[in-house]
Amino acid sequence: MEPMSGYDIKKRFEEIASNFWNESYGQIYPILKGLYTEGLAIRSIEKQVGKPDRHIYELTELGHQELKNWLLEPVERHVGRHEILLKLFFGPKVSVEDNIEQVKHFQKNHINELAQLQSIKLKIETENCKKTHLPYWMMTIRFGELMNEALLKWSDEVLSTMKEMKEKKYKDS
Amino acid sequence: MEPMSGYDIKKRFEEIASNFWNESYGQIYPILKGLYTEGLAIRSIEKQVGKPDRHIYELTELGHQELKNWLLEPVERHVGRHEILLKLFFGPKVSVEDNIEQVKHFQKNHINELAQLQSIKLKIETENCKKTHLPYWMMTIRFGELMNEALLKWSDEVLSTMKEMKEKKYKDS
DNA sequence: AACACCATGTAAGCTGTTACATGATTAA
DNA sequence: TTAATCATGTAACAGCTTACATGGTGTT
Numbered sequence: 226m227e228p229m230s231g232y233d234i235k236k237r238f239e240e241i242a243s244n245f246w247n248e249s250y251g252q253i254y255p256i257l258k259g260l261y262t263e264g265l266a267i268r269s270i271e272k273q274v275g276k277p278d279r280h281i282y283e284l285t286e287l288g289h290q291e292l293k294n295w296l297l298e299p300v301e302r303h304v305g306r307h308e309i310l311l312k313l314f315f316g317p318k319v320s321v322e323d324n325i326e327q328v329k330h331f332q333k334n335h336i337n338e339l340a341q342l343q344s345i346k347l348k349i350e351t352e353n354c355k356k357t358h359l360p361y362w363m364m365t366i367r368f369g370e371l372m373n374e375a376l377l378k379w380s381d382e383v384l385s386t387m388k389e390m391k392e393k394k395y396k397d398s
Numbered sequence: 399m400e401p402m403s404g405y406d407i408k409k410r411f412e413e414i415a416s417n418f419w420n421e422s423y424g425q426i427y428p429i430l431k432g433l434y435t436e437g438l439a440i441r442s443i444e445k446q447v448g449k450p451d452r453h454i455y456e457l458t459e460l461g462h463q464e465l466k467n468w469l470l471e472p473v474e475r476h477v478g479r480h481e482i483l484l485k486l487f488f489g490p491k492v493s494v495e496d497n498i499e500q501v502k503h504f505q506k507n508h509i510n511e512l513a514q515l516q517s518i519k520l521k522i523e524t525e526n527c528k529k530t531h532l533p534y535w536m537m538t539i540r541f542g543e544l545m546n547e548a549l550l551k552w553s554d555e556v557l558s559t560m561k562e563m564k565e566k567k568y569k570d571s
Numbered sequence: 572a573a574c575a576c577c578a579t580g581t582a583a584g585c586t587g588t589t590a591c592a593t594g595a596t597t598a599a
Numbered sequence: 600t601t602a603a604t605c606a607t608g609t610a611a612c613a614g615c616t617t618a619c620a621t622g623g624t625g626t627t
Contacts, residue, residue, distance in 0.1 A: 226488070230578080230579090231578085231579075231580090232577075232578055232579080242483075242484075242487060243477070244477070245477065245478070245479065245480045245483040245484070246477065246479055246480075246483070246484055246487075247477050247479075248615090249615070249616060249617080250578095250579085250580075251580090251581085251582095251615070251616060251617075251618095252614080252615065252616085254579070254580055254581085255580085255581085258580095273577090273578090275577090275623060275624060276576095276577050276578070276623075276624075277577065277578040277579060277621090277622080277623085278578080278579080279577095279578070279579090280578085280579075289491075292488065292491060293491060293492060295485075296485050296488055296491055296492050296496070296500075297492060297496055299499075299500065299503045300481045300482045300485065300500065300503070300504060302507050302511070303481075304416070304417070304418065304419065304420050305418070305478050306418065306419055306420075307418045307419075307541070308473045308476075309473045310415075310418040310419070310537075310538045310541055311415075311418070311419055312468075312469050312473065313534045313537050313538060314415060314419075314531075314534065314535065314538060315399070315465065315469055315534075316531070316533075316534030316537075317528075317530040317531055317534065318462075318465060318466060318469055319466060319469050319470060323469070323470060324534075326472075327469075327470075327472065327473065330472045330473070331473060334475050338475070355490075357489075357490040358489070358490055360489075360559060360563060361486045361487065361488075361489030361490065361497075362487065364483075364486050364489075364556050364559070365483045365486060365487060367552060367555060367556070368480070368483055368552055371548040371549075371551060371552045372545070372548055372549075374548070375544040375545055375547070375548035376544075376545075378544060379540060379541050379544045382540065383537050383540070386533060386537065390533060403606075403607090404606085404607075404608090405605075405606055405607080421587090422587070422588055422589080423606095423607085423608075424587070424588065424589075424590095424608090424609080424610090425586080425587065425588085427607070427608055427609085428608085428609085431608095446605090446606090448595060448596060448605095449595070449596075449604090449605050449606070450593090450594080450595080450605065450606040450607060451606075451607080452605095452606070452607090453606085453607075
């Protein structure tokens, strides 16, 4: 996108990609070093007063080509590990009430996520840095919206099923 | 659920949980060993003719308690890393046509996944092993259905946006 | 006085996949 | 004959998080 420091990259992830990606310094800094030694990026140092120096990395022609190649590779499917489903898989080990609590907590989380998404959306729309990126970034937001809406629908469905199970249990006993 | 070997566990994951979880032997066998040495499981050997022996593990009382404790812990949110979104994040680096190809491939994958889900659903319904598990396992299936439906809706939306972008580009040039 | 921000980085440790090794049986 | 199924396991590697170390500036 543009010359950046490791610190900047982390920040960008947190500000506008936090709904679908995160990366720790422990990954970022060694990888930038690697890009540099492999000739995929160049590095320049920006001196500052009262603050540490900034190490600015910028892709070389080779680096841009590598990135392009990666972008063209089709994304292969990988199973998203949803811990809540693994827990429900063992549902009968605990009480229906316990499972209800679990799902309610899950639901709350995703209501929050939807709200956070809206603030990221606003940030992207108003900052409006590069016009070419805008439509693509909006697609990542839309992804989050549809996912979270589906997740909330699922929570509702599951909660009413569980409530039925609870009532049946009372009838039996 | 019941006494099982590492091989059995892998199989169960593949047969009825492959839509939300997978686990490799490289994880399973060392972990089973660990459970045994920590007193969370006991191990017995089932001898077979013409086939390797089966190492059957069964949770101890302590093991069951640990599992229960884990089930009661609320699931904390973690960002699912969707590679396709990271690629779209750099969308302007390649052509609109290239991005369309990427999304079409994604769409195909999720149509397949929906089909696979239906066969897992059938397996669970017909095998019908333990009645107590059935409703919970169906919830994991429903999760997959709603996710994939949302993903397909997203693909449709994104593809039509991209087609518009393509047309605009032609007008400009 | 305590904390957050700026900015770099490393080391230890956990998590996870892939490939390998073994070896008999059965189906295409 | 080739491949799959049964069944165990290990070793090498890749990916990722967390905690630590440094140290000045600005805010509550």
